[in-house]
Amino acid sequence: MPELPEVEVNRENLERWLSGKKIRRAVVRDRKVAGGKPVRKLVAALAGARVVSVSRRAKHLVLDLGSRGKVLAHLGMTGKFLLRRKTDVDPPGTRVVLELAVGERVVFQDVRRFGHFKLLDRQGEALLETLGVEPLSKEFSPRLLEALLRETRLPVKLFLMDQRRVAGLGNIYAAEALFLAGIHPSRPAQRLSREQARRLHAAIRRTLKESLAEARAPEITYVEEPEAENPFRVYGREGEPCPRCRQPIRRLPQGGRSTFFCASCQRR
Numbered sequence: 001m002p003e004l005p006e007v008e009v010n011r012e013n014l015e016r017w018l019s020g021k022k023i024r025r026a027v028v029r030d031r032k033v034a035g036g037k038p039v040r041k042l043v044a045a046l047a048g049a050r051v052v053s054v055s056r057r058a059k060h061l062v063l064d065l066g067s068r069g070k071v072l073a074h075l076g077m078t079g080k081f082l083l084r085r086k087t088d089v090d091p092p093g094t095r096v097v098l099e100l101a102v103g104e105r106v107v108f109q110d111v112r113r114f115g116h117f118k119l120l121d122r123q124g125e126a127l128l129e130t131l132g133v134e135p136l137s138k139e140f141s142p143r144l145l146e147a148l149l150r151e152t153r154l155p156v157k158l159f160l161m162d163q164r165r166v167a168g169l170g171n172i173y174a175a176e177a178l179f180l181a182g183i184h185p186s187r188p189a190q191r192l193s194r195e196q197a198r199r200l201h202a203a204i205r206r207t208l209k210e211s212l213a214e215a216r217a218p219e220i221t222y223v224e225e226p227e228a229e230n231p232f233r234v235y236g237r238e239g240e241p242c243p244r245c246r247q248p249i250r251r252l253p254q255g256g257r258s259t260f261f262c263a264s265c266q267r268r
């Protein structure tokens, strides 16, 4: 499932394919993608628009169409943007097609249909305003993380997944960062020491940067896809040996999701 690094790779690709380019025509193949808003408004805003830039906020993408407004895109569970040339067929699960003036097209593929591609409205702006600090920004310091941790008794894994606190981490990178930092996922956020907060800060940056470097590709693959290899240290590795101590990785249900951790490297 796409989290910050995968969304950032989609952003980089879109920036390269779309920035400064004119969209000749847009086709929406699935009304659900527009989030219940009229598809004709979306199509009208896109047709003939020149893309100024593509930015990212947490797991959201924003396509700036200048005077035509902005598009807010979320990849959901399986969404991805792909570049197709004239003779290529659109992949299964294509929801939106953006035809470019040069005969190329950018398609939004989303097999599970949890993603969206819609005009940025007040509701969308309000959502973006609730998001917490970007973990790869300068603003995200060990001191800031420590202060945020002090604010809640939530288990630290759920703290990390709360988009209003630190934005962009999901189930995968929260588990990976806690493993790297040697912190048990159930530990209340407030109870982390200054040293643990510092280690967690470094671990978050490291796991995001590593994955960003590895995920860069014109056709990104998510770990849940059948042909994908699992590049993670603990995520999805229940029963496999811990890369550090060789004890079996355990799975813990937490907040309706599975957390993967090593009970010996991440003590309570």
Ligand SMILES: [Zn+2]
Binding pocket: 242, 243, 244, 245, 246, 247, 262, 263, 264, 265, 266
């Ligand atoms: Zn271990």
